[in-house]
Amino acid sequence: MDPQNQEQQQDQPSSGNSSVPPLEDVAAIAEQLKGHGFFDNEISMPLSPRNETPPEPFLKRTIQEDDTDDYYLGRLPKEAYASSPKRTKFYNFFDDPKGENPIIISDTDNDDGDQRMEITENQMPLAFDINAYDINNESDDDNNDDETRRRELIEAQRREAERRELIEGQRREAERRELIEGQRREAQRRELIRRQNMRERQYIKETAKRYAAHIHRVPENKDGDHNVAIVIDDGSPSTPFSEAIKAIQERVEKNRKKGTVDESLIWVPKRNGEDFVNRRFLVPSLEDMSLKVLAEHADAVVSLDGVSDELKLRLSNLLCDSRRMNGHVLELLLRGNPKVIRLKDCSWLTEEEFTKYFGTLNPSGIEVLHLNQCGRVVAEHTLLATVAKSPKCLSKLISLSLTGACRLFDNGLQLLLSSATALRSINLSQCSLLTFSGLNILADSLGSILKELYLDDCILINATLALPALKRLExxxxxxxxxxxxxxxxxxxxxxxxxxxxxxxxVLKDCVDLTDASIQVIANHCPGLQALDLMKLSKLTDLSIGYLTNSCQALRTLKLCRNPFSDEAIGAFLAVTGKSLEELSLNNIKKVGQHTALSLAKEAKNLHTLDLSWCRNLTDNEFGLIVDNCFSLRFLKLFGCSQVTDVFLKGHSNSELRIIGLKLCPLLQHMERPDPHRSALRYAPLLSQ
Incomplete structure (x- = not known):
């Protein structure tokens, strides 16, 4: 080695490692620096060819306050100016003129914050040891980053734990509320059962007291109607009801003494069941089959000209029951301006369709107009566009039915009444917006001619306020x-x-506040009463049956349901008035038994419709006794009578009887159908004006 170069190497400070890498291995040095945490933007490696002329030596000088890195190193990358606690170092490698010793330029920070640039001469030998490089500051920064990440992880875990705890708390709260709600519902159910049991016990107690004390007086009238009589009879043994009761009691006592069963209560099947199948599955008539086919293919019908009103009505009912009624069929029914228009169900109609089909009619010729279940179709503006276009345009209308018109107000009713000046019957059932003011308008317009008025379920009508108007219907x-x-x-x-x-x-069905006093007034002041509906009046007693027996012996229709009447009282009533009865309903009268069955078998020869649904005390014996002796009986309703067996069904002798309500029994085919030959008024002939 050259002695001069050896002296120059001795004058250079040692870096702690005697091995110096060659200049050609600069890329290896850069890779080693990357392995110790340095980035590419911290290392500058110019790969330009070796300078032919040696660069001028750098002079050691102190960096002034206005000096910048750009002065010595050029503009640094953006990462060098980022605010970061990590110190940025910039390395640049140059070859000396001989290609042996590089020059290292370093940017360092001293403790007091002043920056100085130290440049060694190019004769200084490179003693570079990567492992000896001071990376304590970088290690501290890495430790800080690790600590920050650890804290962030701990914070994320804490938040996750809080979220899970919140969800668990909400779940427990929902379970607690559900448990409380279940306990509340169970308490309500138990309270309902308790109250029901109390009512049943109270009813049994009152019934026992009534029959034990033989009370014959009407309960106290809470309304203070002292004009209502409170005695069922004057104690005379000649009253029809008392005589019938006495006859029943004597018969029971006589049979008890004999220890035998009354022979009149024994029924022997008249048939052996050989024709039961034929009677149960009757072949329909050609007319019924034809109407059924027409109803199934109603859209293909092009005309109903020449078809009688009876067949039109039956076809219309079939279509309404099967929900096949549409505008095409309605147009055929209304063609030719018929006098009678009866639609069982108009719920499918819209306002536009109603205006379209009824707006072309000539209302002056209509005598009967029944638009039942018309819903939202009938209103003041639709009436003005159709059947009430002008005053007195319905001058021949006798019977009008608009059941279920939930948009008909008092003004709309006034509009109709100004057009139908000859009206005799009007059905406004379920017109829930009518008030007593509408009845005042009705009384002013038709007070002297109206014969039939139906106000079922008109919940806004106050009976007390409507009483003066009803009294004016002469x-x-x-x-x-x-x-x-x-x-x-x-x-x-x-x-x-x-x-x-x-x-x-x-019809007083569901007027739940009525008592025996009202029945007595009806019996005493309605001598021509033919039909009475007392269904679901739980405050009535056997006294009401006594009033009807003594005073209303011309009754043709009586409907009872869920009334607390006894078997003896009903049997006595039928024994006196059974000959005139045509329709009787004893639906859900729990105590109906042998006395009622025997009176029906002996007296009800004109009875054609009988409802014994839910009368569980009756057996095949009583049913057979009734059916075989009531020769006019055509309809028997037995809903809920699961005790009926084939002994009765196959053994009775009435081949024309239709039993409704049994298992697998077709229902719609046996429902009560309106009589097309019946007058528009129930108790008066149709009077055309």
Whole structure:
């Protein structure tokens, strides 16, 4: 080695490692620096060819305050100016003129914050040891980053734990609320059962007291109607009801003493069941089959000209029952301006269709217009566009039915009444927006000619406020107030005393506040009463049956349901009035038994419709006794009578009887159908104007 170069190497400070890498291995040095945490932007490796002339030596000088890195190194990358606690170092490698010793330029920070640039001469030998490089600051920064990441991880774990704890708390709260709600519902159910049991016990107690003490007086009238008589009879043994009761008691006592069963209560099947199948599956008539085919292919019908009103009505009912009625069939039914229009169900109609089909009619010739279940179709503006275009345009209309018209107000009713000046019957059942003001309008327009009025379930009509208007209906013979909660004993007494002499049919179903006092007034002041509906009046007792037995012996229709009447009282009533009865309903009268069956078998020879649904005390013996002796009986309803067996079904002798309500029995085919030959009025002939 050259002695001069050896002296120069001795003058250079040692870096701690005597091995010096060659200049050609600069790439290897860069890879080693990357392995110790240095990035590419911290290392500059110019790969330009070796300078032919040696560069001028750098002079050691102190960096002034206004000096910048750009002055010595050029502009650094953006990462060098980023605010980071990590110190940035910039390395540059140059070859000396001989290609042996590189020059190292380093940017260092001293403790007091002043930056200085130290440049060694190119004669200084390179003693570079990567492992000896001071990376404590970088290690500290890495440790800080690790600590930050650890804290962030701990914070994320804490938040996750809080979220899971919140979800678990919400779940436990939902379970607690569900448990509380279940306990509340269970408590309500138990309370309902307790109250029901209390009512049943109270009913049994009251019934026991009534029969034990033989009470013959009407309960106290809470409304203060002292004009209502409170005695069922005058104690004379000659009253029809008392005689019938006495006869029943004597018969029971006689059989008890003999220890035998009354022979009149024994039924022997008349048939052996050989023709039961033929009677059960009767071949339909050609007319019925034809109407069924027409109903199934109604869209293909092009004309109904020449078809009678009876067949049109039956076809219309078939289509309504099967939900096949549409605008095409309605147009055929309305073609030719018919006098009678009866639609069982208009719920499928829209306002546009109603205006379209009925707007072309000539209303002056219509005598009967029944648009039942018309819903939202009938309103004031639709009436103005169709059947009530002008005053007195319905001058021949006798019977009008608009059941279920939930948009018919008092003004709309006034519009109709101004057009139908000869109206005799009007059915406004379920017109829930009518009030007593509408009845005042009705009384002003038709007070002297109206005969039939149906106000079932008109919940806004107050019976007390409507009483003066009802009293002005001088010719009224049919009144239906079913479902009106304001009907009371006081109302019945006031109206019946004023207009009861004309009443032939009275419907008081679901008027739950009525008592025996009202029935006594009806029996005493309605001599021509032919039909009475007392269904679901739980406050009535056997006294009501006694009043009807003594005074209403011309009754043709009586409907009872869920009334607490005894078997003896009903048997006595039938023994006196059974000959005139044509329709009888004893639906859900729990105590109906042998006395009722025997009276029906002996007296009800004109009875054609009988409802014994849910009468569980009757057996095949009683059913057979009734059916074989009531020769006119055509419809027998037995819903809920699971005790009926084939002994009765195959053994009775009435081949024309239709039993409704048994298992697998077709229902719609046996439903009551309106009589097309019946007059528009129930108790008067149709009077054309």
């Amino acid at each position: 010719q009224l013979d049919v009144l239906s107030l079913a479902g009106l909660p304001t009907v009371s004993d006081k109302f019945i007494n006031s109206f019946i005393v004023a207009r009861g002499h004309n009443i032939k049919e009275l």
